[in-house]
Amino acid sequence: MIAENTGYLKYSKLSFATSREVTRHYSTSFYSATQLFPSPVREAIQGIYGFVRLADEIVDSFHDCDQKNLFDRFEEDYNFALEKGISSNPVIHSFLLTVHRYGIDDAYVRAFLASMRADLEKKIYTSRLEANQYIYGSADVVGLMCLRVFCDHDEQLFGELATPAMRLGSAFQKVNFLRDLREDVLGLGRIYFPGFSMDRFDEQTKLELVQEIDADFASALKGIRRLPDSSRLAVHTAYCYYVRLLGKIRDTPACELVTRRIRIPNAEKFRLLSGAVIKHKLHMQIV
Structure with a gap:
């Protein structure tokens, strides 16, 4: 690590401020949740988000550029x-x-980058193994990176919560897949669910996917309950948002999911946030 002189420290502060703005610009819901972290944790989580978001934007949005070269x-x-x-x-x-401060494993970073690169090279996932490998790199390891921050070098706690953290990452990613079906399939030509077809996407198929995500969320919740107090509220808030999003997907006919993106109104987002904060303040068990 280079010497941390005044100029370096000033630049580092600016760098975290930049990642904070990336978070705020690209995801107001996630940005709101990060405000519930204490400052050092919030800074680190926004540092992780900025990195993964920028990589994701390169492969998803910069269509008029040489994406592979970028x-x-x-x-x-x-x-x-x-x-x-x-x-x-x-x-x-x-x-x-953030990687240096919290000892984030380089293998997690490499797995993430590999999945992002796959979005440039692979469009259709034909087996569960392929899909799971993609989800591991694009979502599970991000959950593990964040868990490194939450546990702050408590290796025993990290080991105990690693699986729930991965299940939460998987759940978030799968909800995003369902929410973004139209854009992914018609806009980007990507099919992440093995055997998926827009022509054959019906209620039964949708409910099977929803039930799979429900199981991920159930496992993840057990881990959220055991997170340190400094991170539990913010993570639970994000969890509540995605569970509600999944509920709206469950209630939306399959034929509509392939034509529009499901959203949570801002007023409902505020109610979810307020409810999570109140439960935390009253030390109520999260559900």
Whole structure:
């Protein structure tokens, strides 16, 4: 790690501020949830989000650019930062500092980058194994990165909560898949559910996927209840938002899911946030 002189510290502060703005710009719901973390945890989680969001935007949104070249440069910039201890990209720099501060495993970062690269090279997942490998890299390891922050070097707690953290990441990703069916399939030509077909997507297929996600959420909730007090409220709030989103997906006819994106109105988001805060303040068991 390079010497942390005044200029370096000033730049590092700016880098975290940049990742905070990336979080606020791309996900108001997640940004609101991060406000419930104490400052050091919030800074680290936004550092993780900024990195994964930027990678995701490269492969999903920069259609008029050479996406492969951009992603190659992004990964090269991270490798350079890992070697030198600094990056001229503030989003990468804030993520690097988080990786070092909390001991985030490099294998998690590599698995994430591999899944993002797969979005440039692979469109259709034909087996459960392929889909699970993609979800592991795109979502499960992000949950593990965040858990490293929450546990703050408590290796025993990390080991005990690793599986619930991965199940929560999987649940979030699968909900996103269902919410974004139209954009993924028609816009990007991607099919993440093995055997999925827009023509054959019916209520039975939808409910089977919903039940699978319900099981992920049930496992994840057991872990959320055991998180340190500094992170439990924010994670539970995000959990409540996605559970409600899944409920709306369950109540939406399958034929409509392939034509529009399901959303939670801002007023309902506020009620979810308020309810989670009240339960936390009253020390009520989260459900």
